[in-house]
Amino acid sequence: MSKQKFLNREVLCLLLEKRFTYALLSLDLKIETVAENFATFLGRPFIPHQPVTELFEALIGAEDALQALYDGTLQVYRLEYLHCPDSSQDRYFTLHLRPVHEEEKGYLLLIEDVTEVALLEQKSVQARNELALLRMQLERAQAELTRQARFDTLTNLLNRRAFDEALEKGLLTARLQSASLSVLFLDLDNLKEINDTHGHPAGDLALQRVADVLRQSIRATDVAARYGGDEFVILLVNTDEGQAYHLARRLQKNVRLQREGLSAPIEISGGIASLSPLVRTAQDLIQQADIALYHAKHQGKNQIVKYSSLHHRQQE
Amino acid sequence: MENFDTADSSLTTIQKKICLLGEFAVGKTSLVRRYVEGRFDDRYLSTIGVKISRRSVLLPSGRINLLIWDLAGSDEFNGNIRANYLRGAAGAIIVCDLTRRETLTSFPRYVRQLQSLGLNIPLVFVGNKVDLSEELVISAQEVQDVAEEFHAPAYISSAKTGENVEELFFALAQRLMDSQG
Numbered sequence: 001m002s003k004q005k006f007l008n009r010e011v012l013c014l015l016l017e018k019r020f021t022y023a024l025l026s027l028d029l030k031i032e033t034v035a036e037n038f039a040t041f042l043g044r045p046f047i048p049h050q051p052v053t054e055l056f057e058a059l060i061g062a063e064d065a066l067q068a069l070y071d072g073t074l075q076v077y078r079l080e081y082l083h084c085p086d087s088s089q090d091r092y093f094t095l096h097l098r099p100v101h102e103e104e105k106g107y108l109l110l111i112e113d114v115t116e117v118a119l120l121e122q123k124s125v126q127a128r129n130e131l132a133l134l135r136m137q138l139e140r141a142q143a144e145l146t147r148q149a150r151f152d153t154l155t156n157l158l159n160r161r162a163f164d165e166a167l168e169k170g171l172l173t174a175r176l177q178s179a180s181l182s183v184l185f186l187d188l189d190n191l192k193e194i195n196d197t198h199g200h201p202a203g204d205l206a207l208q209r210v211a212d213v214l215r216q217s218i219r220a221t222d223v224a225a226r227y228g229g230d231e232f233v234i235l236l237v238n239t240d241e242g243q244a245y246h247l248a249r250r251l252q253k254n255v256r257l258q259r260e261g262l263s264a265p266i267e268i269s270g271g272i273a274s275l276s277p278l279v280r281t282a283q284d285l286i287q288q289a290d291i292a293l294y295h296a297k298h299q300g301k302n303q304i305v306k307y308s309s310l311h312h313r314q315q316e
Numbered sequence: 317m318e319n320f321d322t323a324d325s326s327l328t329t330i331q332k333k334i335c336l337l338g339e340f341a342v343g344k345t346s347l348v349r350r351y352v353e354g355r356f357d358d359r360y361l362s363t364i365g366v367k368i369s370r371r372s373v374l375l376p377s378g379r380i381n382l383l384i385w386d387l388a389g390s391d392e393f394n395g396n397i398r399a400n401y402l403r404g405a406a407g408a409i410i411v412c413d414l415t416r417r418e419t420l421t422s423f424p425r426y427v428r429q430l431q432s433l434g435l436n437i438p439l440v441f442v443g444n445k446v447d448l449s450e451e452l453v454i455s456a457q458e459v460q461d462v463a464e465e466f467h468a469p470a471y472i473s474s475a476k477t478g479e480n481v482e483e484l485f486f487a488l489a490q491r492l493m494d495s496q497g
Contacts, residue, residue, distance in 0.1 A: 057368050060383055061333040061404030079400055081365020081388075092365060118364050126362040129340045129389070133360075136416065 018113075024100065025052055025107040029059065029066070032106065041111070043086045052109065056095060058082050066107065070099045081118045092118035152226040154204055155211035163225035163233055167282045170223070170235050174275055182244035182274040184234040185289035186210070186251070189267045189301040191230040198263035206266045209258040217251055232268075233289070241274040241306055248272060248304045269296040273307040328378035332492050333385060333404050337426045338411035339419040340389025343444040346475035347411065348386045351485050356476050363388045366401050373489040380489045399433055406495075407438045407488045412459065414443045414472070415451040423462050438491035439468040440484050447474040 021041040024033040030049045039045055046055060053060045058079050068074035077097040084091050096110040150162040158166070167183070174181035188210055195203040207230065214224040214232060223235040236244050248270040255268050271292025273285050288307040295310060296303040336344040345363050350356055352369045367386045372379060387401055402408075410426050412419040423441065430437065441463035443454055456472045463470035469491075471484040 057370070057383055058366070058385075060331065061406070063404070065400070065403040077400060079366070083365060083367040122362060122364040125340075125364060125388070126360075129362050130360070133341060 020113075021111050023052065023109045023111075025109055026104075027070075027106050029053060029107070031055075032104070041113070043091075056082070056084075058095065066097065069097060069107070070105075072099075081114060081121070089115075090119070091115045155208055155226045157211050157214065157232070158223065158225040160225060160227050163223060163227065163235065164282065166223045166225075167235055167285065170237055171275070171279075171282050171285070174237065179238050180240040180243075180275060181285075182236040182239045182241060182272060183285045183289045184236060184244050184248055185227070185271040185273075185286075185293040186214075186232040186234070186248075186268050187270070187293055187297060188230040188232075189269055189297075190264075194264055194266075202263040205261060209262065209266065210255055210268060213251060213254045213258065217247070217254060231293075233286075239274075241272055241308055244272045244274060245304060245306060252302070252304065267302040269293060269301050270304040271296055271307065272304065276308070327374075329381065330378065330493070330496060331381040331383065332406040332489075333383045334407040334409065334488060334492070335385045335387055335402055335405045336409050336411060337387060338389065339413070339416075339422055342389070342411045342413040342416075342419050343475050344389075344411050345386050347409075347442070347444060347473065347481060347484075348384050350475045350478055350481045352384065356478075358476075371485075373486060375490060375493050377493055380493055382485070382489060398429070402430065402433055402435060405430075405435055405437060407440075407492050408435075409440045409442055409484065409488060411442045411444050412454065414445050414454045414459075415448050417453050420454050420458060420462065424465075427466055438488060438495055439463075439466060440488045440491070441466070441468055441470045442484055443470070443472045444475060446472045446479060447476045 018037065018041070021035045021038045023031050023035070023038060026032050029052050031046060031052055032049070034046070035041075042055065044055075062077070065074060065077045069077050079095045082093045082095060084093050091113065092115045094112040094114045096112065098108045098110075100106045100108050150158060152159045170181060173179070188206060191203055191206065194206055207226070210232060211224075211226065214234060218224055218234060218236075221237050222239075225233050227233040234247075236247065239247070252268055252270070255266055258266060271289045271294070273279070273288035273292060275285070279285050279288070292305040292307040292310060296305040299305070336348060338344055340362065341360055345361070345367070346356060348367075348369050352371050363386055365388060369384045369386065370382060371384065372381050385401060385405070387398070408426070408430060410423055412423065420443070427439065430439075441459055443456065443459040446452070456470075459472065460470045469487050471480045471487070473480040473484055475481060
C-alpha cells in the first residue's frame with residue numbers, strides 16, 4: 001500500500017466525495033491494488049491481477065502511449081468522457097494514467113466519474129449541433145426560394161424578371177465597353193395546336209426541348225430565359241445583328257431536329273434587335289425584338305426577322 | 317451476427333482498434349449501430365467523448381476482432397484530447413454526409429491529424445446518407461476522387477437502409493489483415 005503516497009491530498013478529498021477511484025497497475029497492466037470503493041464505484045466485480053483491459057477496453061492498444069508515459073515523453077495519458085454504460089444508466093468516466101517509478105513499477109489509474117458533466121455537455125453540444133443543422137436547412141431553403149424566384153420551373157431557364165435584370169446589366173456593360181449586344185426573341189410555333197391536339201404534357205415537353213436546345217447552343221456569357229408562355233429570349237453579349245441571325249438559324253435547325261418523345265415536329269420563329277443609336281433603354285431592345293418576332297410570325301412562322309430590316313423598310 | 321463467443325479457435329485471430337472520424341451529425345454512430353446491432357434510429361443524438369463497440373469479422377485469412385471507437389464530431393474536442401483517442405488506432409473510417417458539402421472538404425484535415433500522430437494507417441472513406449436522394453449535394457465520384465488522393469477505397473452508404481455498411485467495415489478489416497502480413 002506504500003504506493004498510496006502518490007495520491008495527494010486533493011485526490012483523497014475527491015475519493016471521499018465518491019467522484020474518484022483508483023487502481024495501481026503492474027507494467028503489464030494487471031490490477032495490483034485498488035481503492036476500497038473500486039468495485040462499488042464501477043458497479044461490477046473484478047478479480048485481483050485481472051488485466052485492466054478487461055474492465056476498460058479503451059486501454060487495449062494503448063501500449064505505445066503507456067510506454068511514452070513511462071519514458072517521460074508523455075506526462076499524462078487521459079481518456080476523457082469514456083462512455084461506460086451499466087445495466088441501468090449511461091455513465092461516463094475519465095481515465096487518468098500516470099507512471100509509478102517506485103520499487104514496484106507500474107501505473108496509477110485514476111478513474112473519475114464525469115457522468116453529470118458529460119450529460120450536461122451532451123445537452124449543450126446537442127443544442128449547438130441542432131442549431132447548426134437548422135441554420136444550414138434555413139440557408140438551403142432560402143437559396144431554393146431565391147432560385148425559384150429567378151427560374152422558370154418548367155424549363156429551368158431564367159424567368160422574365162431575372163432576364164430583365166441581366167439585360168439591364170448587359171446593356172450598361174456594352175455601352176461602357178462600346179461592345180455589340182443583341183437580343184433574340186423566340187417563339188415556339190403552334191404551341192396552342194400541340195396543346196389542343198396532343199394535350200398540355202405534350203406542349204410542356206415541346207417547351208422543354210426548345211429550352212434544352214437553347215441551353216446547349218449558347219455561350220456561358222449569354223443569358224437565355226423563358227419570357228412568357230411560348231416565348232423565349234436570349235441576351236447575346238459581344239454579338240452583332242449578323243452573328244445573332246446565324247445563331248437564330250442554327251437554333252431553328254436544332255429545334256427541328258428534336259424528335260424523341262414529341263407528338264409532332266416543332267419549329268420556332270425569331271426576332272432580333274441589336275444595340276443601335278435607336279436603343280436608349282433595355283425595354284427598347286425588348287420591344288424592337290418583339291416587333292421583329294411579330295413580323296416573323298405574320299410572315300408565316302418558322303422565320304427569323306431582324307428589326308433593322310423593318311426599320312430600313314419604313315425609312316424607304 | 318457474429319460475436320466473440322462463436323470465434324473458431326483454429327483461425328488466426330487478431331484484435332484491432334479502428335476509429336470513426338468526421339464532422340458532427342454525418343452518421344458515425346448510426347453506422348456503428350447498424351454494423352454492430354443491426355438497427356437504425358432516426359433521432360440525432362450527439363456523441364460525447366468516445367463509445368467503444370466491438371465486432372468480429374471472419375476473413376479468408378483469419379478472424380479480426382474490431383474495437384470500434386466512435387468519436388465525437390470534430391468540433392467537440394481539442395487536438396490533445398482527440399490525439400489520446402486516436403493513439404493505438406490500426407485503421408480509420410472517415411465519414412462525410414452526402415447532403416452537406418463541408419463535411420467532405422474536411423476529409424484531408426482528418427488524414428493530416430492521423431499523420432501528425434505517426435498514424436499512417438489503412439483508411440476507408442465513406443459518403444453516408446445516400447438514402448436522402450432528394451438532398452444529395454456530393455456525388456459518389458467526388459468521394460471517390462478524395463479517396464484516391466489518399467490511395468484508399470471509398471463507399472457510398474446508408475446507415476438507414478444498411479447499404480454498403482457491411483462492405484465498408486469488411487474492406488477496412490481486410491486491409492488491416494493484409495497489412496498484418
